[in-house]
Amino acid sequence: xxxxxxxxxxxxxxxxxxxxxxxxxxxxxxxxxxxxxxxxxxxxxxxxxxxxxxxxxxxxxxxxxxxxxxxxxxxxxxxxxxxxxxxxxxxxxxxxxx
Amino acid sequence: xxxxxxxxxxxxxxxxxxxxxxxxxxxxxxxxxxxxxxxxxxxxxxxxxxxxxxxxxxxxxxxxxxxxxxxxxxxxxxxxxxxxxxxxxxxxxxxxxxxxxxxxxxxxxxxxxxxxxxxxxxxxxxxxxxxxxxxxxxxxxxxxxxxxxxxxxxxxxxxxxxxxxxxxxxxxxxxxxxxxxxxxxxxxxxxxxxxxxxxxxxxxxxxxxxxxxxx
Ligand SMILES: [Zn+2]
Numbered sequence: 001x002x003x004x005x006x007x008x009x010x011x012x013x014x015x016x017x018x019x020x021x022x023x024x025x026x027x028x029x030x031x032x033x034x035x036x037x038x039x040x041x042x043x044x045x046x047x048x049x050x051x052x053x054x055x056x057x058x059x060x061x062x063x064x065x066x067x068x069x070x071x072x073x074x075x076x077x078x079x080x081x082x083x084x085x086x087x088x089x090x091x092x093x094x095x096x097x098x
Numbered sequence: 099x100x101x102x103x104x105x106x107x108x109x110x111x112x113x114x115x116x117x118x119x120x121x122x123x124x125x126x127x128x129x130x131x132x133x134x135x136x137x138x139x140x141x142x143x144x145x146x147x148x149x150x151x152x153x154x155x156x157x158x159x160x161x162x163x164x165x166x167x168x169x170x171x172x173x174x175x176x177x178x179x180x181x182x183x184x185x186x187x188x189x190x191x192x193x194x195x196x197x198x199x200x201x202x203x204x205x206x207x208x209x210x211x212x213x214x215x216x217x218x219x220x221x222x223x224x225x226x227x228x229x230x231x232x233x234x235x236x237x238x239x240x241x242x243x244x245x246x247x248x249x250x251x252x253x254x255x256x257x258x259x260x261x262x263x264x265x266x267x268x269x270x271x272x273x274x275x276x277x278x279x280x281x282x283x284x285x286x287x288x289x290x291x292x293x294x295x296x297x298x299x300x301x302x303x304x305x306x307x308x309x310x311x312x313x
Contacts, residue, residue, distance in 0.1 A: 008196055013267070016268055
């Protein structure tokens with residue numbers, strides 16, 4: 001069970017108030033028409049599945065209903081940091097700069 | 099229908115006193131008035147429904163100059179600090195999100211307030227009348243915190259949940275907006291479609307403490 005800090009409510013809440021929405025920082029291509037099928041397929045379907053630090057999008061769906069980002073260690077489940085959409089993570093693995 | 103010149107129609111959802119329409123709260127079928135028990139002084143939890151209130155959801159950027167306009171219309175400052183509420187007379191304003199507030203007031207004052215918002219708020223905002231979609235449960239008693247602890251994962255300790263704090267959270271298998279209105283007094287805003295379920299849940303969760311229904 002996670003105890004997650006919501007950066008909008010400014011306090012910790014139980015995991016059951018939240019939903020995870022997958023990998024964070026996926027930018028929509030500016031000009032989709034210019035992409036190859038492979039590039040478009042990668043954008044739509046292919047996601048990271050790291051053993052270690054992962055940047056994820058979460059939503060406080062039972063609370064303020066706002067989206068925010070979480071940096072989590074997929075091995076220990078430890079939440080390293082929480083930051084708002086539009087901000088960049090400060091905890092990043094050396095092999096995985098976002 | 100309203101006489102307003104606004105391009106967006108708003109209408110008075112409350113029938114006039116001359117209309118042959120009976121307002122029924124979401125717990126109307128329970129007949130709370132018939133099971134009101136003033137004699138049960140030992141009850142650990144005391145329940146009452148504040149049905150048929152007016153509820154307006156205001157959305158507006160907290161940095162917008164419209165916030166000041168809204169405050170002028172409401173006559174009180176919007177709570178900008180997360181998880182806080184303000185109350186003045188019959189009017190309650192709850193922080194729901196950084197750009198969202200839930201305003202509650204007597205039903206017969208809603209149309210006037212909506213009309214003023216429509217006339218005076220010139221800019222990007224939204225005001226939605228959700229009065230028919232929710233109801234308010236008032237809970238008090240020396241075991242009210244014990245009952246709520248069975249129902250929601252939120253920390254209800256005095257140090258974490260002072261009077262005036264408001265949270266949107268999960269309640270039983272549903273959700274509620276919970277506000278502490280006194281040391282042993284809470285208020286739940288619940289969805290109309292879950293009103294009966296939550297009422298049944300509260301009866302069950304209160305059983306070991308004794309439950310009384312107040313008018
Ligand atoms: Zn939140």
